[in-house]
Amino acid sequence: MKFLDEFRDPGKAQTLLREIQGLVKKIPLARERPIWLMEVCGGHTHTIFRYGLNQLLPKEIEFVHGPGCPVCVLPRGRIDDCIALAEQPGVIMTSFGDAMRVTGSKKNLLQAKAEGADIRMVYSPLDALAIARRHPDKEVVFFGLGFETTMPSTAMTVLQAKKDGLRNFSLFSNHITIIPTIKAILDSPGTQLDGFLGPGHVSLVIGVSPYDFIARQYRKPMTIAGFEPLDLLQAIWMLLQQLAEGRCQIENQYQRVVSNEGNTPALNAIQQVFELREFFEWRGLGSIDQSGVRIREAFTAYDAERKFSLPNITIADPTSCQCGEVLKGAIKPNQCKVFGTTCTPESPLGALMVSTEGACAAYYQYGWIDKNEIQPVTR
Amino acid sequence: MCLGIPGQIIELCPEEPSLAIVDIGGVRRPVNIACIVDEDHPPDACLGDWVLIHVGFAMSRIHETEAQRTLDLLSKLGEVQTEMETIRQANSS
Numbered sequence: 001m002k003f004l005d006e007f008r009d010p011g012k013a014q015t016l017l018r019e020i021q022g023l024v025k026k027i028p029l030a031r032e033r034p035i036w037l038m039e040v041c042g043g044h045t046h047t048i049f050r051y052g053l054n055q056l057l058p059k060e061i062e063f064v065h066g067p068g069c070p071v072c073v074l075p076r077g078r079i080d081d082c083i084a085l086a087e088q089p090g091v092i093m094t095s096f097g098d099a100m101r102v103t104g105s106k107k108n109l110l111q112a113k114a115e116g117a118d119i120r121m122v123y124s125p126l127d128a129l130a131i132a133r134r135h136p137d138k139e140v141v142f143f144g145l146g147f148e149t150t151m152p153s154t155a156m157t158v159l160q161a162k163k164d165g166l167r168n169f170s171l172f173s174n175h176i177t178i179i180p181t182i183k184a185i186l187d188s189p190g191t192q193l194d195g196f197l198g199p200g201h202v203s204l205v206i207g208v209s210p211y212d213f214i215a216r217q218y219r220k221p222m223t224i225a226g227f228e229p230l231d232l233l234q235a236i237w238m239l240l241q242q243l244a245e246g247r248c249q250i251e252n253q254y255q256r257v258v259s260n261e262g263n264t265p266a267l268n269a270i271q272q273v274f275e276l277r278e279f280f281e282w283r284g285l286g287s288i289d290q291s292g293v294r295i296r297e298a299f300t301a302y303d304a305e306r307k308f309s310l311p312n313i314t315i316a317d318p319t320s321c322q323c324g325e326v327l328k329g330a331i332k333p334n335q336c337k338v339f340g341t342t343c344t345p346e347s348p349l350g351a352l353m354v355s356t357e358g359a360c361a362a363y364y365q366y367g368w369i370d371k372n373e374i375q376p377v378t379r
Numbered sequence: 380m381c382l383g384i385p386g387q388i389i390e391l392c393p394e395e396p397s398l399a400i401v402d403i404g405g406v407r408r409p410v411n412i413a414c415i416v417d418e419d420h421p422p423d424a425c426l427g428d429w430v431l432i433h434v435g436f437a438m439s440r441i442h443e444t445e446a447q448r449t450l451d452l453l454s455k456l457g458e459v460q461t462e463m464e465t466i467r468q469a470n471s472s
């Protein structure tokens with residue numbers, strides 16, 4: 001497929017790895033402690049483990065796996081609300097497959113489906129719209145989630161529903177937004193990061209300039225990166241160059257897809273349909289100000305939260321789960337007390353074990369080295 | 380969901396201009412193309428485009444010149460290294 005093989009070329013990867021080794025030697029801080037790079041996006045976490053980049057790279061480079069897997073950070077209360085919605089008579093709940101296995105306080109969507117709720121897995125919100133057209137006697141709800149990558153698709157689906165005059169379609173919005181999230185990480189006490197690998201597909205929507213504050217206010221470099229192994233290696237190489245030269249800028253490695261200004265039609269759709277919530281609850285991270293979006297009043301008829309009354313109860317994370325510490329980079333996934341024992345991909349206790357983009361699932365699947373070999377991240 | 384998948388636009392839908400048929404590794408599917416069209420690139424011009432698809436929406440065109448530029452840069456890096464290697468070897472012999 002187009003540009004997949006090219007960006008997996010082992011020869012070029014070797015070249016980049018050698019360049020990276022050379023650069024690390026030019027970064028003074030690497031002599032005292034590891035260089036901490038956060039990959040914000042779960043897709044990057046997946047690539048790092050799938051291709052074993054963490055083992056190929058010099059030991060001076062350590063990844064802090066960021067919170068960028070929107071499935072993983074969904075709090076239990078929201079899953080409970082989704083199930084409560086799905087269990088109302090006359091409702092067909094539609095969801096991306098990824099979200100079906102995340103457990104609420106008692107069960108997940110798959111279990112609710114097995115118990116009789118009409119829950120259907122769809123590939124696209126447009127498929128949910130098609131189901132609504134086929135079942136005019138039912139209320140079809142779409143369980144919308146994701147960062148700015150998927151936000152335009154649900155916004156456009158709502159716009160389409162309004163245009164078509166559909167009355168039996170609504171959206172349960174759990175969308176979250178990237179900039180306040182990165183701010184919250186940077187402001188969180190104890191955070192020590194030397195640079196960011198920026199999320200490629202969020203950036204294709206929002207563009208490059210919204211990240212400027214990271215370089216200006218926080219003096220950290222960022223390189224927006226694609227998802228193939230060469231993309232990530234090149235982005236790391238670019239980040240290290242900034243560190244070696246003492247620069248901090250927002251750079252874009254993924255120019256074949258991400259333009260500086262972002263995607264105007266996508267941004268317009270988001271702007272029309274959504275507005276910021278005052279705060280939104282995250283699994284493992286607690287409440288983050290202005291980090292979620294809800295549907296604007298003009299589209300009330302398409303807002304499942306307004307159409308139905310929801311329990312909307314905040315449910316604390318299980319006490320044995322250390323997802324929050326992993327998300328903040330304070331511990332590595334396999335240092336969690338329940339990693340690989342009570343928490344596995346087959347029966348995930350914490351959210352980071354659910355999707356293949358979650359740091360714990362990635363560790364379990366690809367990168368699980370003997371616990372004793374891994375040095376704690378001291379900071 | 381977040382990773383997206385590349386596909387090529389192989390058919391337009393004249394009766395529904397916001398949709399097009401893409402080929403994703405041999406599988407055909409209609410996708411929404413509203414995010415990749417503008418005045419400079421109307422729906423008619425989309426035929427043959429390689430696009431990145433997220434949950435049924437073509438979210439970006441994959442720019443071949445940019446991709447090539449990245450790959451060329453990486454090749455050059457390789458060439459420089461081979462040359463350096465040769466120089467090093469020559470010096471040590």
Ligand code: SF4
Nearest residue numbers: 321323336343350360
């Ligand atoms: S092992 Fe499970 S509980 Fe522990 S941090 Fe990972 S996902 Fe959370």
